[in-house]
Amino acid sequence: MSPKEYICSCFFKRNIFLKKYKIHVVFENEKQFEQEYRQNLRFKGCTTDTQYATVLAEVKEEVARRRSFHESSLANYKDIQSNYERLYPEIWKLKPSFVDPRFVTISSDAQHKSLDSLLLSLVQNGGHITESAVYRLPVFTQEFCQQLVEELKQFDKYPGNKSVPNTMNSYGVSLDEMGMSDQLITPLITDWLQPLAKQLFDKWVGLSFDSYKAFIVRYDETGDRELSLHYDNAEVTLNVSLNSDYTGGQLQFNGIWGEEDNTKQKTLIGHEVGHGILHCARQLHSALPITSGQRYNMVIWMRSSSVRNHMCPMCGQCPSLVAVPFAGEGFTVPDTQQSDCSCL
């Protein structure tokens, strides 16, 4: 963890997702918002003044949530560390027995073999490769996944304040805030994921993954049912399926954000318990609706400051840095140039 954490100031106004109308919007002020979106929203079914007022209130509420997010997330983290009683304390610290032995083999092959040999090893060890550079591979054992889901269900009953997992999912939990990340996710990345990602997504790993955001998404018929097309605020994403008692919910991948024809190719990939889908975070993706049951997935957005310091993926510009006390976005400032933007 870096001593100081930073976000890009675009977090306070851009990429505000309107679930009902399935669009991302920018909010600077009411006038700009009306000029930019009122007409478009009408086309999407937001026709009456009351409906528009509801949208405006929702957007303002989201902006207010984001303004206080980092402070409240830190307060939640502290409260949870002091007061939440863990169901399975032993699963909060990574042990080799939690990971599927095939994952260890694949990751070790990533460090010692050519890309071709790695891809062969991936397939021979239960992995799946798609034509659009999206990979699925065994990561955790079924037993670990089951215990984790039970822990999550216990945590769900904890009455303290909790943040939503990200700006699009309303159900689930931030593992960073829950306190699970440092001893469970950090070693998973350092020991196994980073070497693998380095071979498969070299340009996105840059120097190294030096931070991440880890969370759980939960879908069922009464909460979030699906996830609209988006890309992640990360360089490389791992999305691990934790249970199987549901139907639907496959992920659909399109092209890379910012590249031409990014809606052309579409790849559908299903979940398998314990298996993780590894993809370039800028690859556009969506989750199909759940049709029964409840789906839990662990998502890790791995970040590399050497890549993102040059461009914030969320606004496409040189990040305009704001220091935050918790839950930064992985940007860094070199010690010698505290006030410089690295892309100047």
Ligand SMILES: O=C(O)CCC(=O)C(=O)O
């Ligand atoms: O629903 C899923 O499993 C995908 C979640 C996802 O894409 C995200 O949280 O960034």
Ligand SMILES: [Fe+2]
């Ligand atoms: Fe995503």
